[in-house]
Amino acid sequence: MKEANKMKIGAILLGCVLGLSLIGITRTVLASGWSGREMEQESYEQERNESERYEHERNEYRRQEAETRPMSAVQQAYVEECGSCHMAYPAGLLPPQSWDKIMKGLEDHFGENAELDDQTRAELSRYLQQASAPREGQYRRMIRNLDQQAPMRITELPYFRHKHREIPSRFIQGNDKVGSLSQCDSCHRGAQRGWFDEDSVVIPGVGRRDG
């Protein structure tokens, strides 16, 4: 690169830094004109708004990604075998010890026979173990306050119960289109794809939830 070009880039960079610090100083000076309390409030709200917006954008991105990502062969097998009597519950909703218990008792599965041949069972067990509720990421909240317990139902998880404690039973058992909380997909429209954020909840016959 020519010496002259290097100089030019240097000058541009310097200009940027100077410009930015000027903006920063002006803002500080302006801001210090307000009372400290107001400023604290302001910055707290700004922070919250920003983090909410960030959360929202991230959710939106995850949703789109989840909806367009093609299913792997084992995921297809999972939906085929575990999605015919109810929606195929995303593996991330239960911890590994729960899946283990469920997969060992398929002959008497909540009063039904969900038997699989040994090979399919082994393959799906492996998949569920590996994709089960992680300590990190989207589903980490599902296993909050659980330790090593192995509940057989998602609907028995403390976090799940907490999140659904306020829904009146006339919206669930008394609702022809729902029947029980186990039917996630009747209220969470993104459930099939592992999507459960509050924004996409519509209780049938009740409509969108406010707040």
Next chain:
Amino acid sequence: MKPGLVLLCGMLVVNVWLPAHAQSSAAKQIKGWQSQGAAAADPQQGKLLWFSKHGVRSCSSCHGASPLEAGQHAKTRKPIKPMALSKNPARFTSQRKTEKWFRRNCKWTWGRECTAQEKVDILSWLSSQ
């Protein structure tokens, strides 16, 4: 012109090949049970079996009052697609699937496995609907 042709061909495949394929697939399964000792198919008997009650349970508890229409799982309320071949050409195309559900559903509904003859009769009725 071209997309229209492709669409037409696609529709032909769906309308002619799929049902024919399903029909032959159901027929093949029936032959299979007959080679295990079942006699000729009796669709009327299949229909009787389908609606026969064991306590409160029958095949129609989940598959609904008519095989031409969608059913609903008795406990989870998940919709189940129609069983009649004419309405749902994807039916009985996988022997593994058909056998698996006969085993589960006969046990759940009647408390025992279905015999080869019962499967022949039921499948012949469903595929004639």
